[in-house]
Amino acid sequence: MTRFTSAELEDALSRMERFKGSESISSDSVEFGLGPTVPTFKKTSMSLSNFASVWARGEPLVVTDCVLQGRWTPEDLSRRHGTTKVKIVDCQTNSQTNSTLSQFFETFAEDPATRHTILKLKDWPPNDRLEDVLPDLYRAFEKGVPFPDYTTADGIYNLASHFPHHGVRPDLGPKMYIAHGTSNLPSEDCRGSTRLHLDLTSAVNLALYAGKTIDGAPGYALWHLFPPSSLGRVRDYIRKDVDSKSTGDPIHNQETYLTPSMLHVLAEEYGVTPYTIHQYPGQAVFIPAGCAHQVSNQADAIKIACDFISAENLDCTAQVWRELRVQRLVSQYGDDVLQLESCLWHAWNSLSGIREELEAEGMSRTPPDRAI
Ligand SMILES: O=C(O)CCC(=O)C(=O)O
Numbered sequence: 001m002t003r004f005t006s007a008e009l010e011d012a013l014s015r016m017e018r019f020k021g022s023e024s025i026s027s028d029s030v031e032f033g034l035g036p037t038v039p040t041f042k043k044t045s046m047s048l049s050n051f052a053s054v055w056a057r058g059e060p061l062v063v064t065d066c067v068l069q070g071r072w073t074p075e076d077l078s079r080r081h082g083t084t085k086v087k088i089v090d091c092q093t094n095s096q097t098n099s100t101l102s103q104f105f106e107t108f109a110e111d112p113a114t115r116h117t118i119l120k121l122k123d124w125p126p127n128d129r130l131e132d133v134l135p136d137l138y139r140a141f142e143k144g145v146p147f148p149d150y151t152t153a154d155g156i157y158n159l160a161s162h163f164p165h166h167g168v169r170p171d172l173g174p175k176m177y178i179a180h181g182t183s184n185l186p187s188e189d190c191r192g193s194t195r196l197h198l199d200l201t202s203a204v205n206l207a208l209y210a211g212k213t214i215d216g217a218p219g220y221a222l223w224h225l226f227p228p229s230s231l232g233r234v235r236d237y238i239r240k241d242v243d244s245k246s247t248g249d250p251i252h253n254q255e256t257y258l259t260p261s262m263l264h265v266l267a268e269e270y271g272v273t274p275y276t277i278h279q280y281p282g283q284a285v286f287i288p289a290g291c292a293h294q295v296s297n298q299a300d301a302i303k304i305a306c307d308f309i310s311a312e313n314l315d316c317t318a319q320v321w322r323e324l325r326v327q328r329l330v331s332q333y334g335d336d337v338l339q340l341e342s343c344l345w346h347a348w349n350s351l352s353g354i355r356e357e358l359e360a361e362g363m364s365r366t367p368p369d370r371a372i
């Protein structure tokens with residue numbers, strides 16, 4: 001834990017210091033550049049300091065050429081874990097059924113044009129940790145995920161990594177997203193693979209596999225991401241025009257998928273244009289905390305993702321955490337799974353300890369070579 005430069009260490013501590021005051025910030029007060037282009041980099045040509053400076057802007061980014069060791073196709077997963085019992089969710093209706101992994105993957109071989117239901121796996125593995133169920137995929141992910149110092153459970157820039165190992169740590173994954181493509185549906189009827197929502201932490205999501213689209217082209221996942229500065233307007237639009245009957249927060253209730261015509265109204269009448277990403281296999285999407293997002297797979301797809309907490313986006317994590325606390329109080333449902341305050345307490349202790357150590361040594365350590 002001594003690879004923070006002293007400037008970064010001060011920065012991380014001062015962000016936590018601000019959090020201690022717990023002053024509420026409205027999502028609109030967090031200013032970010034809004035733009036349709038997402039910075040995209042090849043993994044091997046982006047250094048850690050490049051990443052850190054792009055990430056500090058609070059925008060999503062894509063890292064390409066992330067190849068994991070091993071084969072992670074539907075056939076491979078089905079052969080090795082086919083008998084595992086799984087819960088399947090209908091993406092259109094949210095209804096759930098029980099099945100096995102191999103039964104679900106058999107549907108990947110069907111002609112998508114003849115499908116009547118768009119299905120996805122609900123949280124897999126559901127109760128066990130991926131490292132216990134698929135240790136080789138877990139290891140391949142830890143090795144192949146871009147910028148592990150930020151993204152993995154013991155990454156030094158991941159503030160959640162300072163949690164004591166013997167305590168109950170927040171579950172940051174990795175977890176898998178395995179779902180059918182949605183493109184056989186008329187686009188205005190589509191409810192997406194994952195509806196509009198906000199995650200508590202930042203995350204990196206890597207596509208491992210995509211089948212072909214209906215017209216035989218290479219498949220991809222279509223992402224729309226909305227920066228924190230736009231969320232007030234997105235909520236107004238959904239409340240007014242889309243989901244006026246529903247109560248609660250229009251993003252946290254995860255009931256809306258914004259179709260092309262809704263996105264058009266949002267752009268024309270509310271001045272909101274999301275970042276749009278076409279994520280192909282081997283590409284990792286970095287989602288900063290505070291960016292609402294929705295995903296619609298354009299072909300059957302397998303992705304793997306993990307959460308992390310970075311000092312750069314701490315204000316946004318804190319904002320979403322406060323919103324979800326209100327949502328929990330209103331709905332009387334859910335737990336504080338992140339334990340943000342204890343996370344930061346442990347990070348604060350551990351980083352302050354490092355600062356003291358460095359001060360005792362007269363800050364004599366040389367800054368790290370941050371190139372990957
Ligand atoms: O791929 C998906 O369907 C959803 C991914 C997502 O929301 C995430 O990684 O945070």
Ligand SMILES: [Fe+2]
Pocket residue numbers: 197198199293
């Ligand atoms: Fe998400």
